[in-house]
Each structure stands twice: as C-alpha cells, then as structure tokens.
Amino acid sequence: MATSDPVYLRVVEDIRRQIHDGTLPPGALIPSRAQLTRKYQVGETAARHALRVLASEGLIIGRIGSGHYVRERSELTPLHRWRFLDRPTPFAADLQSQGWRVTWDWHSEPAEAGPDLARRLRVDESTTVTRTHYVFRGDGRPLQLATAYEPLEFAPHSEEERRSLVARMYAHGVKITEVVESIHTRAPRPSESEALDLPVGVHVLHVERTHWAGDRPVETSDIILPGDRFRMVYSMPV
Amino acid sequence: MATSDPVYLRVVEDIRRQIHDGTLPPGALIPSRAQLTRKYQVGETAARHALRVLASEGLIIGRIGSGHYVRERSELTPLHRWRFLDRPTPFAADLQSQGWRVTWDWHSEPAEAGPDLARRLRVDESTTVTRTHYVFRGDGRPLQLATAYEPLEFAPHSEEERRSLVARMYAHGVKITEVVESIHTRAPRPSESEALDLPVGVHVLHVERTHWAGDRPVETSDIILPGDRFRMVYSMPV
DNA sequence: ATCGCAAAGTTGGGGCTCCAGCAGTCATCG
DNA sequence: CGATGACTGCTGGAGCCCCAACTTTGCGAT
Numbered sequence: 001m002a003t004s005d006p007v008y009l010r011v012v013e014d015i016r017r018q019i020h021d022g023t024l025p026p027g028a029l030i031p032s033r034a035q036l037t038r039k040y041q042v043g044e045t046a047a048r049h050a051l052r053v054l055a056s057e058g059l060i061i062g063r064i065g066s067g068h069y070v071r072e073r074s075e076l077t078p079l080h081r082w083r084f085l086d087r088p089t090p091f092a093a094d095l096q097s098q099g100w101r102v103t104w105d106w107h108s109e110p111a112e113a114g115p116d117l118a119r120r121l122r123v124d125e126s127t128t129v130t131r132t133h134y135v136f137r138g139d140g141r142p143l144q145l146a147t148a149y150e151p152l153e154f155a156p157h158s159e160e161e162r163r164s165l166v167a168r169m170y171a172h173g174v175k176i177t178e179v180v181e182s183i184h185t186r187a188p189r190p191s192e193s194e195a196l197d198l199p200v201g202v203h204v205l206h207v208e209r210t211h212w213a214g215d216r217p218v219e220t221s222d223i224i225l226p227g228d229r230f231r232m233v234y235s236m237p238v
Numbered sequence: 239m240a241t242s243d244p245v246y247l248r249v250v251e252d253i254r255r256q257i258h259d260g261t262l263p264p265g266a267l268i269p270s271r272a273q274l275t276r277k278y279q280v281g282e283t284a285a286r287h288a289l290r291v292l293a294s295e296g297l298i299i300g301r302i303g304s305g306h307y308v309r310e311r312s313e314l315t316p317l318h319r320w321r322f323l324d325r326p327t328p329f330a331a332d333l334q335s336q337g338w339r340v341t342w343d344w345h346s347e348p349a350e351a352g353p354d355l356a357r358r359l360r361v362d363e364s365t366t367v368t369r370t371h372y373v374f375r376g377d378g379r380p381l382q383l384a385t386a387y388e389p390l391e392f393a394p395h396s397e398e399e400r401r402s403l404v405a406r407m408y409a410h411g412v413k414i415t416e417v418v419e420s421i422h423t424r425a426p427r428p429s430e431s432e433a434l435d436l437p438v439g440v441h442v443l444h445v446e447r448t449h450w451a452g453d454r455p456v457e458t459s460d461i462i463l464p465g466d467r468f469r470m471v472y473s474m475p476v
Numbered sequence: 477a478t479c480g481c482a483a484a485g486t487t488g489g490g491g492c493t494c495c496a497g498c499a500g501t502c503a504t505c506g
Numbered sequence: 507c508g509a510t511g512a513c514t515g516c517t518g519g520a521g522c523c524c525c526a527a528c529t530t531t532g533c534g535a536t
Contacts, residue, residue, distance in 0.1 A: 006489060013428070032516055043491045048518090056294055056439075057425035064517045065498030078420060182316060184469035185423035185441050187295035190251070203423050203441045203465070227441070231422035234472050244519060270486055281521040289487090302487045303528030 007042045011050035014040075019059055019070055030060055030068040056201040058228055071199075071228075078233045092136050092144070100138045108132040108155070117149055120210060120220045130155040135195060142196045143229070148221035165211065169218060178212040185227060192224050203227040245280045249288035252278075257297055257308055268298055268306040294439035296466050309466075316471045330374050330382070338376045346370040346393070355387055358448060358458045368393040373433060380434045381467075386459035403449065407456060416450040423465060430462050441465040 018024040031039060036047035051068055054060045062068045077095070092102045111131040118125040129149045136144040156168055169176050188196070188204045196204070207223040225232075256262040269277060274285035289306055292298045298306045315333070330340045349369040356363040367387045374382040394406055407414050426434070426442045434442070445461040463470075 008489080016428075034515085045490050045492080049489085051517090059425075062517060063499090065515085066500080067516060179474045180471065181474075182469045182471045183421060183443075185443055185465040187297075187439070201425070205421075205423055208469075227423040231420045231446075233418065233420045234474075235416060235418045236472075236474075246519075272486080283520050283522080286488090287519085300487060301529085303485085304530075305486060 006046075007040070008046040008049045008053070011036060011040050011042065011047065012053050015050070015054060016057075016059060024070050026070050026072045028070045030054075030070065032067060055199075058199070058201040061199050077229060078231050095138060095143070102136055102138050102143070104134050104136045106132055106134045110152070111149075113149075117220070120208070121149065121151070121217050123151065128152060143225075145192060145195055145224040146221055148219060150219045154218060165219060169211075169213065174213045174218055176211050176213055176218065180210050180212065182208040183232060188224075196224070196226050198226055199228075205230065205232065207232070244284075245278070246284040246287045246291070249274060249278050249280060249285065250291050253288070253292060254295075254297060262308050264308050264310045266308045268292075268308065270305055293437075296437070296439050299437055315467060316469050333376060333381070340374055340376050340381070342372050342374045344370055344372045348390070349387075351387075355458070358446070359387065359389070359455050361389065366390060381463075383430060383433055383462040384459055386457060388457045392456060403457060407449075407451065412451045412456055414449050414451050414456065418448045418450065420446040421470060426462075434462070434464050436464055437466075443468065443470065445470070 015024070015030065024030070030051070033044055033047045033051065036042070036050065037044050040047070051060070051062065055062055055068070059071060060068045061071050092104065095102050108130055109132075110128050113121065113123055113125055113127045113129050115125055117123075117129065118127070121127075121129065123129070129151055132148045132150075134144075134146040134148070135142060136146070154169065154172055154174070165176070184206055185203050186206060188198055188202070192198070192204060198204070205225040205227050207225070208220070209223060210217050210220040212218065253262070253268060262268070268289070271282055271285045271289065274280070274288065275282055278285070289298070289300065293300055293306070297309060299309050300306045315336070330342065333340050346368055348366050351359065351361055351363055351365045351367050353363055355361075355367065356365070359365075359367065361367070368390055370386045370388075372382075372384040372386070373380060374384070392407065392410060392412070403414070422444055423441050424444060426436055426440070430436070430442060436442070443463040443465050445463070446458070447461060448455050448458040450456065
C-alpha cells in the first residue's frame with residue numbers, strides 16, 4: 001500500500017483496473033513487454049512479471065507470436081443440481097438439457113481401492129473396485145473429467161445400464177437415498193491441464209461425489225471441471 | 239512430453255512427485271535456488287521459476303530469509319450444507335458446531351442495487367438496499383468474507399434479529415422456502431487477498447447465495463472462502 | 477552457560493541479454 | 507494476379523547479475 005510497492009505491482013494493478021472498468025474489454029490487446037517498459041518506465045523483468053501474474057490470475061492470455069489479450073468472459077455455465085439427473089453424470093445431463101451437444105468417451109478397468117477410496121467407500125484397502133474414466137466433450141471441446149469407482153458387483157454390463165446409476169442400483173436391490181458432493185478448488189494436475197486443454201492460471205473445481213444407500217456408500221466419483229467455465233448451482237428447500 | 243520440455247518443468251515435476259509420494263512430507267524444506275541449480279544442472283532463472291510455479295500451485299510456500307517449505311495439508315475443513323443453519327451465515331454456524339471459535343465483525347450501509355444485484359434480487363437498478371459486510375475469524379485468523387444484501391424493509395434492527403435470517407423473515411410474514419447457492423472459483427481480488435491473508439497462488443471459492451420466498455428473492459449474499467482451507471459439502475436426498 | 481553480534485544463506489524484486497518459435501505484413505517474383 | 511519468402515514484432519525459455527530484507531547459525535566475549 002505504501003508508495004514503495006514493487007513496481008511490477010503498479011503495472012498489474014493498472015492493467016487489472018482497466019480490465020475491470022472496461023477500458024480494456026474482453027479480447028483487447030494488452031501492450032507488449034517492450035511497450036510496457038516504455039509506458040511505465042520499468043525494466044523488462046518487471047513488465048514480464050506483471051504479464052505473468054495477470055495471466056496466472058486468468059485475466060489475460062498470452063498468444064505466442066501475437067500478444068497478450070484480455071480473456072473472454074467465458075460466461076460460467078451454471079450446472080444445476082436441483083434435480084437428480086444422471087446419464088452418466090448429472091452435470092452432463094444438465095448441460096444437455098441446456099442445449100449442449102455432449103459426448104463422452106470412457107473406459108473401465110479393475111483397480112485396487114487404496115487408502116483414500118477405502119475410506120470413501122468404506123471397504124478394505126485391498127478390495128478390487130471397477131474404475132471408469134470418462135472424458136466429456138461439448139461441441140468438440142473437452143468439458144469435464146470424471147472417474148467413478150464402484151464395487152465389482154454393481155458395475156454396469158451394458159451401455160444401457162451405464163445410463164442411470166439409480167436404476168442400475170435399484171435393479172440390484174439397492175435404493176440410493178442420498179448424494180453427497182464435496183467441492184474444493186485447486187491447481188490442475190498436469191494430466192488434467194492437458195486433458196481439459198486449460199490455459200495457465202485456470203484452477204479446477206474438484207467435486208467428490210458419493211452415492212449412499214442408507215448408511216452405506218455404493219459409488220463414488222471424482223469430477224474435474226474447469227474453474228473458468230462452470231459454476232455449480234445447488235438448490236435446497238428450507 | 240518430448241525430451242526437449244522446458245528444463246524448469248523437469249524440476250517442477252520432480253519436486254511435485256516427491257511431494258505427492260511423501261518423499262517430501264508437509265513442512266519439509268525444499269532445496270534452495272542455489273542447491274537446485276547444482277542438483278539439476280540448470281540456471282538460476284529455471285530454478286527460481288520452478289519454485290514460483292510450485293508456490294503458485296499452493297504446494298510449497300516461500301519464507302523469506304529461510305527457504306521454501308512443503309505446505310501443511312491445511313486439511314480442507316468441510317463446510318456442511320445438509321442442515322439449514324444460519325446465525326449469521328450457515329458456514330460460520332457449521333464451523334462453530336465443529337468446535338471452532340468463530341467471531342465476526344460487520345458493518346451495514348445503504349447502497350444502490352446496480353445491474354448485478356438488480357438481476358439477483360429482481361429489483362430496479364436504482365433501488366436502495368442494505369449492504370452488510372462481514373469478516374469472520376476463527377482462532378484469530380480470517381476465515382471468510384461475506385456481503386449480504388437485503389431490501390431495506392427486511393434489514394435487522396437488533397443483534398438478536400441478525401442471528402437468524404429465517405426467523406427475521408418469518409416475523410415479516412415472509413416464509414423462506416428455498417436457498418440457491420452458486421459456486422465458482424477465481425483468483426482473489428487484491429482486497430480479498432489482503433483481508434483473508436492469502437498466500438499467492440491460492441484461489442477463492444465464491445459462493446453466491448440467494449434466499450427465495452416462493453418465486454421472489456428476498457436476500458442475497460456473496461461469500462468468499464480461501465480455496466486452500468475449505469471444501470463445501472452438499473447433501474441431497476434422492 | 478548465556479548473551480550478543482556478525483557472517484552466511486535464502487527469498488523476492490529488479491535489471492539486462494540472447495534465442496527459438498510463431499504470426500502477421502509486405503514486397504518481390506513467377 | 508497470386509503465391510512465396512523475407513522481415514518485423516511478440517511470447518516464452520533460459521542465463522547471469524545485483525541488492526535489500528530477513529533467518530539461521532555459529533563464534534566469541536562476558
């Protein structure tokens with residue numbers, strides 16, 4: 001706050017202000033390193049660092065060979081959780097109901113539970129579960145990663161069975177009574193960054209979802225969403 | 239993925255791996271810039287950049303004069319939304335029920351709604367609303383920021399009234415029937431970063447919460463939580 | 477044994493430079 | 507007239523350096 005703040009902060013704050021008040025609208029070209037050094041009378045290091053900070057905040061994006069641009073608002077598509085939708089994740093179903101063309105690839109494999117899953121599914125660490133990886137795309141672009149874990153006996157045997165977890169469980173005599181979702185945010189792992197084609201500086205929303213039948217967890221999954229594209233919407237009756 | 243990846247990435251990935259597999263446990267000292275240049279045979283710039291990337295991911299934290307350390311797991315305190323708690327936000331109430339000593343400061347002021355709030359409260363842009371800023375602290379440290387907006391007629395007149403929004407609304411003949419929360423993640427604004435004492439690289443969870451009485455919004459608030467300390471937990475009956 | 481202080485080590489800000497790779501632009505050549 | 511290629515400007519990686527502010531450590535004196 002003092003007058004002797006780092007000089008790169010002066011640049012960061014001035015550009016950030018211009019973005020927020022609309023002087024630099026989405027898509028606008030930010031002055032280049034060389035221009036910033038002249039404009040703010042700072043060294044190249046400071047100009048460069050300022051651009052990196054703004055990029056890591058997700059406000060601007062650097063296009064190599066071209067320049068830094070103000071990020072498009074990307075509009076934070078809402079994902080509504082007020083109805084119970086599956087097929088095969090409720091998020092994909094909600095996007096479809098909003099008119100998105102959602103497609104997905106998946107593959108299943110057996111896996112050992114391990115400590116984390118053992119806790120979440122309340123099974124033994126050495127138990128074998130079915131792990132299914134999904135990659136969801138909307139209009140070609142990757143939208144969401146999901147990894148679902150189920151005890152072997154509940155694994156789907158057909159494409160149709162995969163559509164609705166609730167129906168499948170019901171067929172096994174298990175009635176799902178509750179869904180618990182735990183959301184946090186973190187920097188993407190390198191593999192997620194690549195799979196979701198994330199610009200640097202974008203964090204992910206990590207949703208840990210568990211389906212319960214009474215006091216027994218019957219399926220759990222990790223869902224990874226780009227933090228700059230989605231908001232999770234929860235509706236609760238009082 | 240090729241062998242000619244940036245060299246700083248080699249350093250980042252190696253340290254990240256060591257943190258994930260436990261070779262470098264929480265609190266462990268990361269080699270210094272000088273040591274990294276020797277160990278990985280890279281220049282100082284690359285070593286420095288690697289440390290900055292790890293810090294911006296929230297994996298390590300730099301202590302000036304001392305060194306970089308693996309961040310303590312900070313345990314992502316869960317905030318449960320399965321019961322309707324207020325007084326004055328449900329998150330604070332949930333933390334109290336987990337044994338935290340939560341205190342808060344607040345101040346109210348009239349404010350013009352403006353376009354964003356006009357949309358959220360379904361009022362005219364020039365309507366005056368009561369804006370209340372809260373700063374919540376747990377064990378001394380800042381935990382959460384909240385800003386609540388209410389039409390003037392619903393504003394609380396006593397400390398007691400402030401405790402329960404539901405009861406207060408009921409006293410006005412308004413029965414709250416639904417709570418809608420919309421969660422996204424973003425980089426903190428400078429003021430939030432300062433107020434919450436956030437390390438660089440930590441994003442925030444921004445919860446937009448609106449209370450509805452039938453099809454009419456009667457209160458809305460913005461809640462800002464450090465992304466590295468909390469996870470939101472939603473429980474929904476099927 | 478303890479206190480104080482100086483030296484060494486470390487981070488973070490800042491400066492300068494070189495280079496590879498990419499994207500436009502513009503002029504020249506077929 | 508159209509296509510090719512040279513040139514310029516930009517980003518991102520990388521190297522090296524200096525300095526201020528701070529911590530840790532270890533030594534020497536009391």
